[in-house]
Amino acid sequence: MSGILISETTKEERIQIVENSIGNISATCDGCMAGLAEMYQDYIDGKVEIREINRRFNARYERGMDQPDRVGCNYL
Numbered sequence: 001m002s003g004i005l006i007s008e009t010t011k012e013e014r015i016q017i018v019e020n021s022i023g024n025i026s027a028t029c030d031g032c033m034a035g036l037a038e039m040y041q042d043y044i045d046g047k048v049e050i051r052e053i054n055r056r057f058n059a060r061y062e063r064g065m066d067q068p069d070r071v072g073c074n075y076l
């Protein structure tokens with residue numbers, strides 16, 4: 001694997017990149033990871049670069065937009 005861009009990776013490599021980055025991609029350990037893993041599905045499917053997904057996510061915090069609910073998370 002030479003990079004993280006969609007054009008440089010296979011779907012299997014993108015899955016591995018996301019798994020290595022966020023941990024348990026199957027979200028079986030707790031309720032909080034499911035939404036995070038789903039957020040990167042467009043990257044895994046080769047639709048949107050990972051940097052754009054991260055930019056959109058961070059923009060929500062910078063603009064003070066409503067955040068998704070944390071369902072099943074013990075940190076509330």
